[in-house]
Structures are given as structure tokens and as C-alpha cells.
Amino acid sequence: MELFFLALLVILMAAALGSGFPVAFALPGSAIVTIGLAAMSGMLFEGNADAYFAQGSPVNWLSAGVTNFRGIYWEVERDTLIAIPLFVFMGIMLQRSKIAEDLLVSMAQLFGPIRGGLGISVVFVGALLAATTGIVGATVVAMGLISLPAMLRNNYSHPLATGTIAASGTLGQIIPPSIVLIILADQLSGAVDQAATARLALYKANTGEFSMPSEFSVSSTSAGDMFMGALLPGLILVGLYMLFILVISFVRPKMAPAVHFDGAYDRRFAGKVLLALVPPLTLIFVVLGSIITGIATVNQAGAIGAAGALIMAGYRLYEGKGTYRPAVLAVVSVVLILGTLHVVPLNIRQVNTQADVIGMLVATVGVIGLLVALSWSGYRTLKIDNTLQGVMIETAKTTSLVFIILLGAAMLTAAFRAFGGEDLVREFLTGLPGGFWAQFIIVMAVIFVLGFFLDFIEIAVVVVPIVAPILLMDPSANVTAVWLGVMIGLNIQTSFLTPPFGFALFYLRGVAPAVVRTISMYKGVVPFISLQLFALFIVGVVPELVNYIPSRVSLTGVTAPPPKNPRLQSCIEDYIRETNANRGDEIKAAIRQAQGWDLSTLPKRRATAVAKALDTAGQTFTALDEAFAASKAIDDAAVNYRPLHVAVRATQDDIRGHKQEIQEIRNRIDLAKRFRPDETAYLAGLEEERDRLEAELKQLEASIPDDWEPRHRDFKKVLAEEKRARLTYRRTTDQAYEPILELIGVLRTADALAALEDDLRALGEVVRSEQSADSKEEAIKEVERQLNDGVSDVNEIRTALSSTRRAIRRDADKPEKAIQEFEKAVAIMSEEITWRTNARESLLPQLEAYDAAIKYTIGLRQLNRMPDEIAVEIAACQAHHTDISLYF
Structure with missing residues (x-):
């Protein structure tokens, strides 16, 4: 009976979607109806409401729905979706303010005289719009309205013109910042947890061990990782489009003729092009660059993008004196803030000097200036054609649609699992011959077909939570969640173009003139579909295109994992082996020379x-x-x-x-x-x-x-x-380097220890005085704190001082005990200063030279973080997918 209700669930959902019922209500509605019928049937025929559920019960399903609701809206750690309204606002504002139109016109005039130049301009602008909107429908409609008439007037082939516009419009699926990538990252984060649990269970079942090495766990992902992973594939796709148009223009010139520009390429034209091109490019680079460099999270980058779009709209819509004043004020304010931040730390809790106070005041002026510029630009966009109100309404509609579909899909997925659908999918996929790649190809084919009928949001929130855990848990492929997400994003983008149901074709048909036949549009997208499939193949066989940038950013960032991280060991050892092959003789010579050192100045230990x-x-x-x-x-x-x-x-x-x-x-x-x-x-x-x-x-x-x-x-x-x-x-390696590293630290702080000798000896008068025990202990603790702050390996001295404090507390009537312990501390310190000072003169230069020779090979695991040049090598190694199934 579970199969019956599972089939009923799918049929109800398909019927509701096919009848035009809103997706936001079709998904949860079909789940609620099916769950209710299953529970009622169980009570009627079995006497138990749980009877027709493969797992759990109606109560569990309702709990799952509440949990999903809370997870989407109120879970603090899961804040990725906050970026959606910010990026939607950014894209719609740039479109409504006609900045995108200016960009397209300027690029067409610049590249038009070249064969295929107008088509290449469309691809270029489509890529920029994709990087600012991430919404396919809006991009395709805007490109169709702006560029299609120009291409038709200049005798471009109808199939090539429409194919170029439709394909360029779908770039918003894969070029970051993309709404698709944000939603995929959100869904994959949950899938990673399920896959990790399933892989651990598989490891336990196959090996009998209760703990799995951390390097075998499933790697997680985030929206920032998805953005970075999709960057190179997106650029490759843009390059393929441009190359195709360029080749077509030379092979068949009549399909993409050159477009003559009547104006002059003078200083005025250059200024027009720069004004149209530089602000959007700057905004894109700032948004993506802040994410890639780790300066900002995805949410913070979204806020930067929204603010930048508002500033740009403020000067584009306004006509009159002082057009660029808000923008200039914003730029000056940002430069003022960043410059101040570079000079002094802007932390109000650490304001100690006059320079800190001045820095805070200057930064405050910058913040106020930025707020004034944003308010000024917002006022302009509000007053001119009610642009701001329209953008806010469209942003609210789009964001509400996304979140309602997310909630409905969460309910549908919970119902699908309740009837054992996930188990059936898993059994089907794992039962296929060919292992992971057979499963992957089937899943991608299903997503491709679903792309004919469903929007990217439905696919991401309905299909991905079901199939992603199955694919990610497979140790034979051991793919990363970032790679899987980018592959799915590319696949969804391809399905948006495929006749006869491609959404991009419907969007373009709605704005194309009657002279453009639908069959011409179908013909036009065929070569671009082939290029997208080729790009999909390239990314599939070269996962480094996706994995390298996220891995590199992770390993070179401020929060980079230390070299001792278990996940890094295999790649670190590959690097050291290669380094030994190149520098092994040099390192061995340094070791042999060090073995001849005179160590007589050191204590025997x-x-x-x-x-x-x-x-x-x-x-x-x-x-x-x-x-x-x-x-x-x-x-x-x-x-x-x-x-x-x-x-x-x-x-x-x-x-x-x-x-x-x-x-x-x-x-x-x-x-x-x-x-x-x-x-x-x-x-x-x-x-x-x-x-x-x-x-x-x-x-x-x-x-x-x-x-x-x-x-x-x-x-x-x-x-x-x-x-x-x-x-x-x-x-x-640890045993070979730890004593060397420790000794270098000890000798480098020899002067710091000697500087504390007088403070320690001065405690003698305190210990022998008639002061209270609390006063004596506090004086000793102060010296202990100074020892801890700047001196390495003073455990013996601290132990003797701790014994002194205990003697003061316990044997107040026997001061000689405390004096004895204190004199022991003085003697230990004097002895330590003597040998450290002597060894620093004779051994420290040799130790530092030896350390330089072995630090990045033998000593690499003991460093707090890897140097960037080594981290780059390790990132390239980690970008591969490694089969670990033989360990299971």
C-alpha cells in the first residue's frame, strides 16, 4: 500500500502542476492530501494510522514539516537564504534603471564593426546581467527587448539571433551570484549531513569499526563555495558561446554581418563606454571578489551588491545638475573607511590611544557619508517613476515565491520519504550496473527532462534532497558537494533551452516580433545546447575546474586549517615527496651538517x-x-x-x-x-x-x-x-622537528627571560615580608603572567613559583618553607638564563639556517598555517576526486 500512496502522491503533484495550479500550493497540497488519505485508510482498514507508512507516522511527518519550517526561517546557522532578496533587488534595480540597456548599446557600438561583434556583445552583456540578476526570465526578456530588434535590423540570421539571446539569458543559472546556486547550496548542506551519516553507517557495516577517519567523510559546501566553484565553468561556457559566434561569422558571414557604427570612436565615445561598463563591472568584481577573498560572506556581499545597485540607479535615472554627487560621496566615504581601517583597527573596545580616537571619528564620518549617499540615491529612485517602489514590490514577490516553494517542497519531500520513496530511489540507483557514474548519468537525465516542465527552484528543492545524499555518500566516486551542485546547475541551464518546453524559449517568444518564427528559435538553440552539453562533459571529467578555487580560498584564507588537518595529509605527503625529489640532496646535506653541532651549551635533556x-x-x-x-x-x-x-x-x-x-x-x-x-x-x-x-x-x-x-x-x-x-x-617528522622548533623558540626569548630576572628577585622581599598571604600570592601571580606572555618553556620556573604560593597559603606559620621554594625558583631561573644566553650566541644562527632548510618539508606539519605557495599546490591536489571504496 505504501507504493500505492507514493504513486498517488506523484500523480497528484503532476496533475496539479499540469493543470496550472500554483507551484507554491501544488507541492504541499499534494503531500497533505496523500498523507491524510493514507492515515485515514490505515485507521479504517488496519486500525492503525501508521499502517501504510514505510517509516514514521503522520505525527512524525507533521513534526518534519515544522522542523523544516523552523530550519528555513529561524535557524541562525542557516542564513544562506537571506542573500536571495539582496541579489534579486540588485538585479531588478540594475534592469529598471536601464543600466543594462546602456551596457548593451555601448558594447554593440564598440564590437559591432567586427564580424559577429553584435552577437559577441550580446553574450558579453548576457554574462554581466547573469552576474547581477541570476534570474533567467528577467534576463531573457530584457535581452529580447533590447538586443533582438537591433540584431534583426542588421540582418542577423533569425536562428542565430534568437539562439544567442536565449543561451545568453540562461547564463544566470550558473554564473555567480546566482539564485540557483544559493538554493542548491542550501539544499546540498542538508544532503551532505545525510550522506555523511549514510557513509559512516556503510563504513561501520563493512569494517566493523565504530569511527571513520575524518578524511573519508563527505565534504560540505556553502553558497560562497558554490559561487567560487561555478566561476570557471561559467566563464568557459561564455568563451564557448563567443568562439562559436566568431567561427560562424567567418564561415558564413551573412549569418552574423558586421554592423557599421555611424559615430566616431573619439574621447566622448570612450567616456560613454567606460561609464556604461566600469560601474557594473566594478560592482560585480567587488561582490564576487569579496566572497572569493574571504572579506565578506555571501549575505554581506549581497548587501554590498544591493547598495551598489541603488547608488548606480541614483545617478542613471536622474537628469539635472549634480547627477553624480551621491555616487561621488559614496565612493569617497568608502575610500575613507577602508583607508582608516588600513591604518588603525576600528574596534571601539580597543580604543586606547589618540590615534585610535581619531581613526574612529574619521571612520564615523565615512559611515555617515555613505548613509547619506544611500539615502540620497534611494530618494531619487523613489521619486523618479516610482522605481524604488516597483523594485521593492518585484523583489518581495520573487523572494516570497522562492520561500513558499521551499516550504512546500520540504513538505513534499517529507511525504515522499514517509512512503518509502527515498528507499526506492536508492535501491534503484544502487542496483544499476556501472556504479556511481551510471547512477549519476540517470539522475542527470531525469533532471534534464524535468527541466522541460519545472522551474529551477522546484527541481532544486524537490529532486536534489532525494538524489544528492545517494550520490554524495558513494565512496567509489567521493565527489564534492560543490562539484555535484555545479553539475546540476549546468544541467538545469541546458534544459531551459531545450525545445519544445524550454522556459527560455517561452520567455523569448513572448517578446519576439511575429516575423521570428518559433521553428527558427528552436533551430537557433540547438548548437548552444550542444555547447552546454560539451561544457557539462568538460566539467564532469575535469572536476578541478570546480573544486580548485574553493579549495585554494579555503587553504589560503585567514581561517585556513592547519597542516596537521587529517584531510590534508595525503596531498602534503605528495608535495613533500616531489620536493624531496628536487631538493632532497640539499636537505640531507643540512641534516648532516646539523649532526656535527656542538651541543655542550645545552642542558643534557x-x-x-x-x-x-x-x-x-x-x-x-x-x-x-x-x-x-x-x-x-x-x-x-x-x-x-x-x-x-x-x-x-x-x-x-x-x-x-x-x-x-x-x-x-x-x-x-x-x-x-x-x-x-x-x-x-x-x-x-x-x-x-x-x-x-x-x-x-x-x-x-x-x-x-x-x-x-x-x-x-x-x-x-x-x-x-x-x-x-x-x-x-x-x-x-613530528619527532624530527618538534625539539628543533621548541629550542628555537626558547633561545629567541632568552632576552625576555633575562629581563624578568630582577622582577623575580624583587619578589624575595615580598616573600620574606609580613604582608598578607593574598598580597604575596598576587605579586607572584603577576610575575607568572609575565613569564607566560613572552617566554617559551618556563614550566620549571612556574612550578617552583606555584610551590611558593602553596607554601605561603598552607604554611603561613612556617615562612622558611616558602622562602626555600622561592630560592629554588631563583636558582632555576638563573641557570636557565645562563644556558639560554650562551646557546643563543653559539647555536641560534645554525638552528635558524637548519630550520629554513627543513621547515617546509619535515617541519610542515608543525606550522600553524601553510605558506600560500604551498597551499596552492595542496589545493590543486585536493581538487581531484579520489576513489576510497576499497577502505570500506
């Missing part, structure tokens, strides 16, 4: 530790070679083992599925015996189904080859050997 570290440094090369030899052993063993592993794991997955189904049927049999004892036929049917599944289960268990266990055991030994070799190398 430190001298022993340094000597051992130098000996261990020489062993790191052998340890790294052994680690890579162990990895090669895995590759060699996997040639014969992998087919067996894949087959058996698939069988074991079927076995687990059969066991779960058998348990569910047993539960139904128990319910039937309690509530429907008279319905023997129904009970017999359940028992027959149970017996069939149990027979299939025995067949599956018998199909596992007899040599599976010994071969699996042997391969696990190879995996364990590689893990041991890797850990040995990492432990060896």
Missing part, C-alpha cells in the same frame, strides 16, 4: 632531544618512501581484488536490504495477528512474502565466493600496512 631529532630527520626520507611503497602495494593488490570487492559489497548491501524488508514484514505479521486475526488470506500473503525474501536472502548469502574472507583479510593487511607506514612517517 635538551642536548639529547636535539641529537635524537637530528638523527630522526634523516629517517624521514626512508619513512616517506616506505609509505609510498605501501600505497603502491595497495594499487597492485587492487587490480585483482577490486572486482571481487565491488561484487561482494553489492551483494552484502542486498543482504542488508533483504533483512530490513524481512523485519518490516515480520512487524506487519505481528500487527495482523493482533488486529486482523480473521483475515487469513492477508496474513498468508505476508507470510508468503516473508518466505520468499528469506529464500532470496539464503541465495544471496550463498552467492558470496568462498575465497572472499581470506582474500579480504589479506587485502586488509595491505591497507593496515599502508596506514601504519603513513602514521610512522608522520610521527617521524
Whole structure:
């Protein structure tokens, strides 16, 4: 019966959408009706409202709906969707203020005299509009109204003109900042959590271990990552469009003739082009650049974009004296704020000096100036043709539509899962031959077809939560959520163009003149669809195009993970191996030279530790070679083992599925015996189904080859050997560098320790005085704080001072005990100052030279953060997808 209600859910949804019923109500409405019918049927025929639910109950489903509602609107951590109204406002304001029209006209005049120049201008402007609106319908309509008449007047081929406009208009799907990417990021964040849980469960089931190495977990994503990941694919697509138009214009000149410009290319024209081009480009670079460089979050960048669009509209709509005054004031204010921030820290809690006060006052003036400029521009846009009011209304409509659909889709998805739909999809996809790529191709084909009928929002919020966890959890592909999101975005964009249902074609048909036939539009988009599919193929086989920029930004940012992060180790070791191949002799020579140091100035404990570290440094090369030899052993063993592993794991997955189904049927049999004892036929049917599944289960268990266990055991030994070799190398490098790093820190702070000697000795009078115990302890604590602030490794001194404080507190009537402990602290400090001062003169230069030689290889794991030049190498390594299925 679950299948019946699942089919009913899909049929109701399809019928509602096909009849033109609003999507925002079709999605939740079909879910509510189906859930209600299932619960009522269960009460009528089974005596239990839960009877026809594959998992949970109506109450659980309602709870899931409330949880989704709260998650979308009130969960503080999930604030990605706040960026949607900001970017929508930005795009609509730029369109309503005719800045986009100015841009297109100027670019057409600039490139028109070149063959195909007008078409290339349309693509260029389409890309810029995509980077400012992210809304396909608005972009296609605007481009159709502005550029199509000009292309037709200049004898452009109808198919080429309409195809260029439709394809350029859909660039808003993939070029950031895109509403599609924001919604996909929001949906994928939840999918990542489900995929991570499923992968952990798979790891436990296959290995018997309760914890999975963190480097095997599913990588998460955010709207900022999606923006950065989609940037290169979007630019590649723009480049393919332009190249196609350029080739067509030379192969068949009559299809894309040059357009003569009657005016002169003089200083006035250059100023016009710059005025039309520079502000939008600057706004785009500021918005995207602030995200990519980590200066601003996606929400903050959206606010910057909205404010910038308002400023630009303020001078574009106004005609009269002082047109650019608000814009100039805004630019001056921003420069003033940024300049002040560069000079002094703008934190009101840290205002200590007069310079800080002046900086705060200057920045305040800048903020006030910016607020005045925004208010001034907003007043202009409000008074001129009610532009601001119209933009706000359109923004509210679009944003409300998005959020209502999100809520409805959350309810629909919960109902789909309640009837076991997600399990059916998972069983279907995982049962396909060909592994991940077969599943991926099927999913992409389904999304492509759905793009004929559904808007991108419905696809993103209905399909992605169901299929993304299945694709992301597969360890054989181990794809990133960013890559999957960009691939889905490219796919949705392709489906928007495909005849006869492509949304972009409908939008363009609505504004195209009657002379342009629909069949011409269909012909025109075919080559662009081919280019999009080609781009999809390129991104699919070269995932680095998507993964590299997010990885690089993550590893070079202020919050970059330390080199000891487990996810980075494999790539770091690849980098060190390559570095050793180039600089290995130089590093080994530095180690041999260091082994001849005179360590007599060091205490015996430190001298022993340094000597051992130098000996261990020489062993790191052998340890790294052994680690890579162990990895090669895995590759060699996997040639014969992998087919067996894949087959058996698939069988074991079927076995687990059969066991779960058998348990569910047993539960139904128990319910039937309690509530429907008279319905023997129904009970017999359940028992027959149970017996069939149990027979299939025995067949599956018998199909596992007899040599599976010994071969699996042997391969696990190879995996364990590689893990041991890797850990040995990492432990060896840590032991080879930690004592060196620690000694350098100790010697560099020798002067700081010597400067505190007088303060410590001055405590003698306090300890021997008749002051209260509290006063004595506070004086000692102050010296301890000074030791902690600027001196390395003073544990022995601090221990002696702590003993002094305890003696003062516990043995107040025996001051000699506290004096004895204090004199011990003075003696330790004197001894420490002596050897540190001597060693600093004789050893520190040699230590620093040695550190420079090994710091970025042997010592890399001990650094707080990687240098940017190394982080770039590691980011390139991490951009690949690595098969980790043999570890499961």
C-alpha cells in the first residue's frame, strides 16, 4: 500500500502542476492530501494510522514539516537564504534603471564593426546581467527587448539571433551570484549531513569499526563555495558561446554581418563606454571578489551588491545638475573607511590611544557619508517613476515565491520519504550496473527532462534532497558537494533551452516580433545546447575546474586549517615527496651538517632531544618512501581484488536490504495477528512474502565466493600496512622537528627571560615580608603572567613559583618553607638564563639556517598555517576526486 500512496502522491503533484495550479500550493497540497488519505485508510482498514507508512507516522511527518519550517526561517546557522532578496533587488534595480540597456548599446557600438561583434556583445552583456540578476526570465526578456530588434535590423540570421539571446539569458543559472546556486547550496548542506551519516553507517557495516577517519567523510559546501566553484565553468561556457559566434561569422558571414557604427570612436565615445561598463563591472568584481577573498560572506556581499545597485540607479535615472554627487560621496566615504581601517583597527573596545580616537571619528564620518549617499540615491529612485517602489514590490514577490516553494517542497519531500520513496530511489540507483557514474548519468537525465516542465527552484528543492545524499555518500566516486551542485546547475541551464518546453524559449517568444518564427528559435538553440552539453562533459571529467578555487580560498584564507588537518595529509605527503625529489640532496646535506653541532651549551635533556631529532630527520626520507611503497602495494593488490570487492559489497548491501524488508514484514505479521486475526488470506500473503525474501536472502548469502574472507583479510593487511607506514612517517617528522622548533623558540626569548630576572628577585622581599598571604600570592601571580606572555618553556620556573604560593597559603606559620621554594625558583631561573644566553650566541644562527632548510618539508606539519605557495599546490591536489571504496 505504501507504493500505492507514493504513486498517488506523484500523480497528484503532476496533475496539479499540469493543470496550472500554483507551484507554491501544488507541492504541499499534494503531500497533505496523500498523507491524510493514507492515515485515514490505515485507521479504517488496519486500525492503525501508521499502517501504510514505510517509516514514521503522520505525527512524525507533521513534526518534519515544522522542523523544516523552523530550519528555513529561524535557524541562525542557516542564513544562506537571506542573500536571495539582496541579489534579486540588485538585479531588478540594475534592469529598471536601464543600466543594462546602456551596457548593451555601448558594447554593440564598440564590437559591432567586427564580424559577429553584435552577437559577441550580446553574450558579453548576457554574462554581466547573469552576474547581477541570476534570474533567467528577467534576463531573457530584457535581452529580447533590447538586443533582438537591433540584431534583426542588421540582418542577423533569425536562428542565430534568437539562439544567442536565449543561451545568453540562461547564463544566470550558473554564473555567480546566482539564485540557483544559493538554493542548491542550501539544499546540498542538508544532503551532505545525510550522506555523511549514510557513509559512516556503510563504513561501520563493512569494517566493523565504530569511527571513520575524518578524511573519508563527505565534504560540505556553502553558497560562497558554490559561487567560487561555478566561476570557471561559467566563464568557459561564455568563451564557448563567443568562439562559436566568431567561427560562424567567418564561415558564413551573412549569418552574423558586421554592423557599421555611424559615430566616431573619439574621447566622448570612450567616456560613454567606460561609464556604461566600469560601474557594473566594478560592482560585480567587488561582490564576487569579496566572497572569493574571504572579506565578506555571501549575505554581506549581497548587501554590498544591493547598495551598489541603488547608488548606480541614483545617478542613471536622474537628469539635472549634480547627477553624480551621491555616487561621488559614496565612493569617497568608502575610500575613507577602508583607508582608516588600513591604518588603525576600528574596534571601539580597543580604543586606547589618540590615534585610535581619531581613526574612529574619521571612520564615523565615512559611515555617515555613505548613509547619506544611500539615502540620497534611494530618494531619487523613489521619486523618479516610482522605481524604488516597483523594485521593492518585484523583489518581495520573487523572494516570497522562492520561500513558499521551499516550504512546500520540504513538505513534499517529507511525504515522499514517509512512503518509502527515498528507499526506492536508492535501491534503484544502487542496483544499476556501472556504479556511481551510471547512477549519476540517470539522475542527470531525469533532471534534464524535468527541466522541460519545472522551474529551477522546484527541481532544486524537490529532486536534489532525494538524489544528492545517494550520490554524495558513494565512496567509489567521493565527489564534492560543490562539484555535484555545479553539475546540476549546468544541467538545469541546458534544459531551459531545450525545445519544445524550454522556459527560455517561452520567455523569448513572448517578446519576439511575429516575423521570428518559433521553428527558427528552436533551430537557433540547438548548437548552444550542444555547447552546454560539451561544457557539462568538460566539467564532469575535469572536476578541478570546480573544486580548485574553493579549495585554494579555503587553504589560503585567514581561517585556513592547519597542516596537521587529517584531510590534508595525503596531498602534503605528495608535495613533500616531489620536493624531496628536487631538493632532497640539499636537505640531507643540512641534516648532516646539523649532526656535527656542538651541543655542550645545552642542558643534557635538551642536548639529547636535539641529537635524537637530528638523527630522526634523516629517517624521514626512508619513512616517506616506505609509505609510498605501501600505497603502491595497495594499487597492485587492487587490480585483482577490486572486482571481487565491488561484487561482494553489492551483494552484502542486498543482504542488508533483504533483512530490513524481512523485519518490516515480520512487524506487519505481528500487527495482523493482533488486529486482523480473521483475515487469513492477508496474513498468508505476508507470510508468503516473508518466505520468499528469506529464500532470496539464503541465495544471496550463498552467492558470496568462498575465497572472499581470506582474500579480504589479506587485502586488509595491505591497507593496515599502508596506514601504519603513513602514521610512522608522520610521527617521524613530528619527532624530527618538534625539539628543533621548541629550542628555537626558547633561545629567541632568552632576552625576555633575562629581563624578568630582577622582577623575580624583587619578589624575595615580598616573600620574606609580613604582608598578607593574598598580597604575596598576587605579586607572584603577576610575575607568572609575565613569564607566560613572552617566554617559551618556563614550566620549571612556574612550578617552583606555584610551590611558593602553596607554601605561603598552607604554611603561613612556617615562612622558611616558602622562602626555600622561592630560592629554588631563583636558582632555576638563573641557570636557565645562563644556558639560554650562551646557546643563543653559539647555536641560534645554525638552528635558524637548519630550520629554513627543513621547515617546509619535515617541519610542515608543525606550522600553524601553510605558506600560500604551498597551499596552492595542496589545493590543486585536493581538487581531484579520489576513489576510497576499497577502505570500506
